[in-house]
Each structure stands twice: as structure tokens, then as C-alpha cells.
Amino acid sequence: MTNRDEVAAVRPSTLAWVNRHLEAGERVVGAEVLHGGITAETRRLTIGRRGGGTRDLVLRTFVDPYYVGHAEDWLHREADALTLLSGTGVPAPGLVAVDPAAAHCEYPSLLMTHLEGRTVLEDEGLETRLPLLARQLVAIHAVRPVERPREYVALTTADTVVTPKGADAAVWAAAIDVIRRPAPPYEGCFLHRDFQPGNVLFEVPPTGAADARITGVVDWAQPSWGPADLDVAHCSTVLALLHGPAWGLRFAEAYEEAGGVPAAAASERRYWQVRDGLAASEEVQQVAQAWRKAGRAELTTRTVEERLDAYVTALMEAPG
Structure with a gap:
């Protein structure tokens, strides 16, 4: 009709x-x-x-x-x-x-x-979806284009970070100091640059989340060449804000378990994680609004800000 x-x-x-x-x-x-x-x-x-x-x-x-x-x-x-x-x-x-x-x-x-499947933003079933996300990102990073896309661009600077209300000023100042340093050296790979649950389609059959599978990855507006850690860090940040800080920390582990190769030094991995976490501070209101429209009514701007603060704090307290 x-x-x-x-x-x-x-x-x-x-x-x-x-x-x-x-x-x-x-x-x-x-x-x-x-x-x-x-x-x-x-x-x-x-x-x-x-x-x-x-x-x-x-x-x-x-x-x-x-x-x-x-x-x-x-x-x-x-x-x-x-x-x-x-x-x-x-x-x-x-x-x-x-x-x-x-x-x-x-x-x-x-x-x-059009690809079959749908984005899945709810908490239920995340434990099953997380390794699927990690394996899919490893597969993206394995793509070897004949002609490389342009080098990645990181727009966030120490001056554009927005410290959340009520956050520990000393912790955020230390985090901002991290991104004042030069980026660590890296061996580049093909990046999506916005790989996160909102850009991944899943098919979740009636049998439940245990049988979920990825059917598509969308929004390829910013493919780049750069460190694998940049994509890992971005997905980690989004998971932390969408589902809670512990899930952001867990994704980096899942990526390695899936065969991904991050930077060797913990300090280098943290640089990219902190950089992406701070970048999110500039978009909290937009992101929270989009998620509420998609059905996550409980994700107020304040809730997302608090999760971001907790995630950045956890990164700064981690060894390395």
C-alpha cells in the first residue's frame, strides 16, 4: 500500500x-x-x-x-x-x-x-553482543585498501574539553594534560572512526540474545587511516556512556581477546582512551538526546555526564 x-x-x-x-x-x-x-x-x-x-x-x-x-x-x-x-x-x-x-x-x-537487522541499544544481552562487536572491529581493521583513506583527524584539544559539573577538577585537569602531549607513534590501519553500537545492526532471533549476530555496519562517513586504538577507544567511550563505565573498560579487553592488536604500552593505550573520553564531553547533550529518542528515556544529559566522569576517572586511576 x-x-x-x-x-x-x-x-x-x-x-x-x-x-x-x-x-x-x-x-x-x-x-x-x-x-x-x-x-x-x-x-x-x-x-x-x-x-x-x-x-x-x-x-x-x-x-x-x-x-x-x-x-x-x-x-x-x-x-x-x-x-x-x-x-x-x-x-x-x-x-x-x-x-x-x-x-x-x-x-x-x-x-x-538496506541491510537487515536493527541497532540494539538496551542493556539486556550486552554480554553476548560485546564480543561480536569486538570481532567485527578486528575484521574492519584487517581491511587493506589499495589506496589509503586520509589520516585520522582528532578535533578535541585541551581548550575544547567541557568538564562535567561536579567532576573532580584535579582528575580532569590531569586527563587534559594527557592530551597536551604528542600522540604516541603507531602502526596504522583502516578505521571506521565511528564504530559503536548505534552504527551496528544486529539480528536478535526469538531464541534470545545468545543467538544474536551482526548483520551490518553503517555510517562510513569518516573512514580514516590511524591507530587501531582510536576505534577501540571510541567504542569503549560510547559503551561506557550507554551502558556504564565498566563496559567501556571491558571492550578494550574484548578487542584483544578477539585478536586485535592495540598499542603495546599501557600508557599509549590510555592516551587514546582518554582522548576519546574527553572528546565525548563536547557532545553529551546531543548524544543523550539521540539515545532518548531511540528509546533510552532514562539517559538524561546529567546521567550521561556522570557516567563520563566515572569513566574518565577510572581511566586515570588505571595502572600505566
Whole structure:
């Protein structure tokens, strides 16, 4: 059945652009907003097929003025990454079309295949999902592109960190001093740069979490070349804020158990962990709001701030 209201919500020029990239006789018959992202609007489009039946595509559109300014670069990089990953076994979407400079659409947009599964943000079953996340990240880091993506960029500085209200000022000052130092030397690898539960799709069968499996990894807007610890640290931070500090600390162990190779020295691993934890301080309100929209109503900005403070404190108290 055609859902005219939802289809009408797709902007006219964008809808016309999508239609030009469909197979003969196909048309968009439905659209559903997918929640959880911060940088772009994401919709699942239901495509009616000429011979009957449907298939799904996903449309990502950058509309926020701040993110539109970055969209052309990000969409070029995402399109390149999806093309690269199509032959690697990493479960990424397939590229259908991209309009990085909004030459055809109202806003910069990317059209890709739809992957089965869903993001799973609840606490239940995390013990089973954690090693799956770790193994998937090891597989991503094993990708060897013919042409390397650009070197990683770390935007957080000592001056941009936002110390949470009520945090121990001395602990946070010491953490900020960590990132004043030069980055440790590293042997680079292919990075996702935003690998975390919100960008991983799972299939969780009726039999329960024990039989869960990963069906996709999405949001490839910032693939980079850099230290494996950077991806590990980012996923650890998100797990700490979403599920509690202990899970952030546990993920680094799970990555090694899955065959990942982090920096040899504990001080080097901590540098990347602290850097990503401090980076999160600048986005707590946005992240908490996105998670509440996705169903985690208890994750107020204050709750996430407290978890971040506890996580950074635990990192600073760890040996090394």
C-alpha cells in the first residue's frame, strides 16, 4: 500500500533523484524515518517493484547547516568506503547513488542498499553482543585498501574539553594534560572512526540474545587511516556512556581477546582512551538526546555526564 504522507515527506528534488536511480518500473511507495543518528536525516524507502513485491533502500540527507558544510567531503568518503568494502566481507551497505554537492537534491544525499537487522541499544544481552562487536572491529581493521583513506583527524584539544559539573577538577585537569602531549607513534590501519553500537545492526532471533549476530555496519562517513586504538577507544567511550563505565573498560579487553592488536604500552593505550573520553564531553547533550529518542528515556544529559566522569576517572586511576 502506498504511504503518501511518508513519501511526500521526502523533498521533491530528492525524490525525483531517487526515482532516476531505480530499476525500470519501480517507484517509491513508502518512507520511514530511522532514528538514532545525529548528523543526518535517515529514511528507509520502500520500493515497489514492477512485477510485484518490494525492496528497501536507505536515504541519508544532510540538512543541518553545520553538517551541510562537511557533507560534500563526508559523502565522497562514504561512497569510496562503500565501494571498497563491497568485496571485503565487512557487512556494509552497497552504494546506489550519491549527490555530495546537492547538484540534484535539495540537500547533500546518499542512496544505498538496506541491510537487515536493527541497532540494539538496551542493556539486556550486552554480554553476548560485546564480543561480536569486538570481532567485527578486528575484521574492519584487517581491511587493506589499495589506496589509503586520509589520516585520522582528532578535533578535541585541551581548550575544547567541557568538564562535567561536579567532576573532580584535579582528575580532569590531569586527563587534559594527557592530551597536551604528542600522540604516541603507531602502526596504522583502516578505521571506521565511528564504530559503536548505534552504527551496528544486529539480528536478535526469538531464541534470545545468545543467538544474536551482526548483520551490518553503517555510517562510513569518516573512514580514516590511524591507530587501531582510536576505534577501540571510541567504542569503549560510547559503551561506557550507554551502558556504564565498566563496559567501556571491558571492550578494550574484548578487542584483544578477539585478536586485535592495540598499542603495546599501557600508557599509549590510555592516551587514546582518554582522548576519546574527553572528546565525548563536547557532545553529551546531543548524544543523550539521540539515545532518548531511540528509546533510552532514562539517559538524561546529567546521567550521561556522570557516567563520563566515572569513566574518565577510572581511566586515570588505571595502572600505566
